[in-house]
Amino acid sequence: MTRYFSSCMTFRPFGWVTLLALTSLTGCQRSAPPVSGLKPTATGTAIVETSGGHQIGVTGTALNDPLVVQVNDDQGTAVTGALVEFHGPAGVNFDPAVVLTDSSGQATTSVTLGSIAERYQLSAVTLSKSRSITLEIVETALGYQQRLGSILADKYCNRCHDPESSPERVSNYDNLAVKPHVFTEGDTLNKMSDADLTSIIVHGGPALDRSALMPPYGNTLSAADVRALIAYMRAVADPPYQPAGTVYALK
């Protein structure tokens, strides 16, 4: 042992330099993305979303449905065996993160969103012969307040505000003479201030000279409930809601 050690020392500058170089090299290797060991057997020229985009999940938990993307070639036919890598901001987890497309050209992964309530910009990347092709995907994570809002919306609002019907819950949307706004309708709802939304929820439609078919909930829901509802509507708005507030003089 001592002999081995002293022999290392006798190399002196060279020994240390080699050691340093080795450490830095292994360090570099660690920071690189995990090697999946998957070898692509084909490449495509386009990547499209099949399903699983625009989901509304909960912070820190897996989305209900898997994210599925498809790789196509020039003719638009599905490519089997193309390598797809999923990327997302810190905190987002893909299981698995690197996938080979299956016999129908699809790559499937389960997405767990991070712990911050926001819209997550994810991407799926596949390599064509010369360049990489990227598909942008958006998923939304609700925090405590927004999810409370979504639960309240489900109980009190969605029977009218959501046109989707299921056997368990038939929508009342089509029965109404004046159609309510769907909560994802960002084009309309983003223009309304929090104060306006609050007064419509609390005092009913007539408060803003709108239809009386929207009843007042001010004596039924608490102020915190109403705030949660609005937070939920803001979170799911499409196009996204940009809060009016301090304009930061960045840089």
Next chain:
Amino acid sequence: MQRIGKILSSAWTALFADPVRAFGVVSLVLLIALAIAPAKEHFGEWHRYQRQYLKLIRNRGDAVSLQRRFQAGIHQIWLPNLGVVDRCTTCHLGLNEAGLGDVHQQPFSKHPAIPHSLDGFGCVICHGGQGAATTVSEAHSSERAGEEPILPARYIESGCGQCHQDQLPGTPQLNLGRSMLRRYGCVHCHAITLPDGNRVVATDHPPSLSHIADKTTREWIFSWLKDPQAYSASTTMPDFKLSDADASDISAYLVSTSTPLPGDTAALDVKPAITADPSSGPSLYGESFCSSCHAVQNAAGNLVGGNLGPELTRIGNKAKPEWLSAWLRNPRTYDATTPMPHYRFTSQQIAILSGYLQSKSDPDYGANVHLDPGTAVQIAHGRKLIVELGCAACHEINGVQKPENFAPELSSIGSKPLAQILFLPGMEHTLSIYIAAKVRQPRAFGTNVKMPQFTVTTAQIDALTTALLALTSRSQSMPDDLRIAETRETNYQPAGHPGKLMTELACLSCHRINGMGGDMAPDLSWEGSAVQQQWLVGFLKNPNTLRPALIRRMPRFNLSDNDNKELTDYILAVYQSPSIDPDFTLPAMNAAETVEHGRQLFYSKYACQACHIVDTKTDKGYIGPTLTQVGSRLTAAWVYAWLRNPQALRPGTIEPNQNLSDDDARALTAFLMSLKGPGGRGAKQ
């Protein structure tokens, strides 16, 4: 060696030979030693984060106020009554800054909105981790004895569950997990005592096996034990991964000890020719609303129907025909505590329904199972297995006592020290990962683990893990004023002969009365104040649809006129609300005008037609009950009180409280009470 000695001695003479120089060297060493502490402080991790934070806020529009609120140094939330010493805010500097909502860079982002103040509760109560630590790794991922790493965000609702034993609207995952602990029968084997001293009680209804041979065959028991989900996808019975021999021996024991019940083999006195019409079975099944409680797999493999009773997809494979007939005649003969109502079917109906259910069978199920009669050795081995596996913790079994404390108690599983846990190789050493893995696949932790395999989804595993993580020792030491007790079922039972009738009809399986019962149908605690006698008699005789959008409905019980009258009188006399004035009357003056005023209020001011139908030609509202004949259904006093404040009469109802004036409420009541329906139609047909 010699060389090193030489170098050392020459260094010694160079430094300390001259006393003045020696003094200089010693002073220098002392100076450096003194500088180490401030240097360590300066290069400390938290210091770096505070500098980063200052850099982050420097260029923002609200920099001045943010900087004013910033204080350098270690921050601490100290709450002696909760045992909280949290220094997390030393680095997490933006938690309380409303202006930092757009910052997603940790550790500076704003805390999402929650109902509690951070300064009042600290951080570790919900998030876990080491609050007193001042380095990232120690605070977040310590695995040392007595310490715990931070809780993953997916289980964060367990934090709420430490104080809130009641159902919170904003914690669906915790609520699901808690209901699963009861519904999947976890608490039959694992005792859970809540901080208030109450035991968690199971809400499932594992059948007694004392008379099992009346109900089914040994071959079915064998197939069921081998794979319960193959028979019924929705069953909560776990898979014990039994060998063929073991399953055979257990079935031999159960069949050999089963005692016959006199009522179970009574043959029906019905001519089979009557059941010739093939559509009579499905239509009776539909009319009796069996699917409100029982599910059946449809062609696409999806379960359709309720989950209060067992799935009936392959009931023909299981139930013996004579037992099925006896069960349909009166389920309480076989099982006195069943949630299934006694329908009072006629013999002919029983024959039709029993025949229809018998036809629900899968010819392939258990087709290859042929068991020879069990020998005494096999039966004895079957009993040994039943004792070892703890079958009697859930089921009543002849000759085997219900074991006490069969499995480890879970009252403080959320604080189980990591040192007491045997992790699997390669498993991350955290409690949440251990619990989730144990729930997912108990036998992965060793072949001698008794816990069986439950069929649960990933979301259900997360929910169960959340509920278990909430059972911390901290929750037991919470100050009393922070503890919110669960709303427990009362032990209300309707009294007297009508009460016996209500028990037979299993009203409380679906309806809630005085804090006891199911939630499928409306609460009946004040039904006596709400409805009119004539309507109730007609409704019990032939329940018609009040809410068109509902798919779970009240079945018809074929009550005799006497029973019907007794039940109606009891409901009207006993279930009276103290807040409703029984002498309430509407002013008779200008009756027609008041009704017309009420109609205008209904359609214009309050737009009730959004949810209710008064005129089937024009109105389409599909949410609340149809009101076409509300005047012959409800009492005026109830309608008036309901309009004034619906939630006061039925907490949680979605009809908003419109804060009506007394005049408006009276006019609306007058209008609604004028709606007697076309020709006073009470029941269909």
